[in-house]
Amino acid sequence: MENRNYTSDFILLGLFKHTGYHLFLFVLMLTIVLISLLVNALMSFLIHQDCWLHTPMYFPLSQLSLMDMMLICTIVPKMAADYLTGNKFISPAGCGFQIFLLLTLGSGECFLLAAMSYDHYVAVCHPLRYSVLMSWQVCLRMILGSWFLGAADGFMQAAATLNYPFCKSHEIDHFFCEAPMLVHLACADTSVFEYAMYFCCVLMILVPFSLILTSYSLILAAVLHMRSTESCKKAFATCSSLLAVVGLFYGAAIFIYMRPKSYGSANYDKFVSAFYTIFTPALNPLIFSLRNNDVMEALRRCMHEFVVFNHN
Structure with a gap:
């Protein structure tokens, strides 16, 4: 019986x-998702096409857009299909794949x-050494490291989560x-895994x-x-953008993964999860x-080149 339930x-x-x-909220969400995908795709396209943006400062930004598009595509298509068809089942393999990608x-x-914050630090505090401290080699290593560490965390948590027997209700609110919801x-003692997951969150967040x-x-x-007012304004404008993204993303992640289990409710969890998986990717670009x-x-x-191309 346990094997069948598992x-x-x-x-x-x-x-x-x-x-x-x-239904109105659902349509509104799909509209936001569509705008998010289009704007993130546009951001990636501009960074790829425009030679002036081919710098270590903007390449991580293109990766951020890629991650945001993949995050939306990991969550929204299945959720929309469940709502429209009423078929809300997901296999353990599909569930594990969602956890891994998320x-x-x-x-x-x-x-x-x-x-990206390190890049801004070097650009503001060590502008003359920027090409050395933030070279293409350093940039690529940081980006590859981000993908590798994220994948390692996703694989460990997905594998450990699905290793437990689920002999209670299989309904995930x-x-x-x-x-955390899974x-x-x-129906086993998960305290060791919860401590390990908390430790991973400390490292990853x-x-x-x-x-x-x-x-x-x-x-x-x-x-x-700085004595130059113009330099101060430029530095604040550059850094405030990333700080806004950091505040939105990290605030939601800390709420979901690092608060005590006794606090909050399923509705709050779903709202915050929707915020950082759907709305934050739309706001980032x-x-x-x-x-x-x-x-x-x-x-x-890009728009000027498009107009000229159409006229010719």
Whole structure:
């Protein structure tokens, strides 16, 4: 009996109900998702096409857009299909794959944001040594390291989570498979895994977050000593964009993965999870592009070339 239950499918209860109000929210969410995919794709396209953006400063930004698009595609298609068809079943393999991709992308983004903060620190505090301290080799190593550490975290947590027997209800009060929610359904002692998961969260969330805070503390100290008002404004504009993204992403991640298990409810968890898996990826390119003159100039050049090409 336990083996049959262990291999049986899980049931995702979803985010929306079949009411008029929830149907409106569902359509609104799909609209935001579509805009998010288009804007992130545009950001990646501009960085790839415009030679002025072929620098170690903007390549991590293209990877951030890629991670955001993959994060949305990991969650939203299955959730939308469940809502429209009413088939809310997901296999253990599918559930494990969702956990793996979610943690790979989420943890990878944590380290990528830390790498971007280091880039800003070098650009502001050591501009004359930027080409050495932030060379293409260093940039590629940081990006590959972000993907590798994220994948390692995703693989370990997905494998450990699905190793437990699930002899209780297989209903997951969520709209995708998330490790903390799945562990609650296990009919075995999960305390060791929960401590290990908390330790992983410290490494994957708090360590990069501490590096980001350190980088921006040093940047703030350097900016306050700048005599040029224009330099101060440019430094603040560049750094405030990343700080806004960091605040949104890390705040939601800490709430989900690092708060005591007795706090919060399933509805709060679903709301916060929707925020960092759906809405934050839509905000990231808008925050970066609207506050970045180089990106806006690249967009204008691209539009001008498109107009000229059509006229010819």
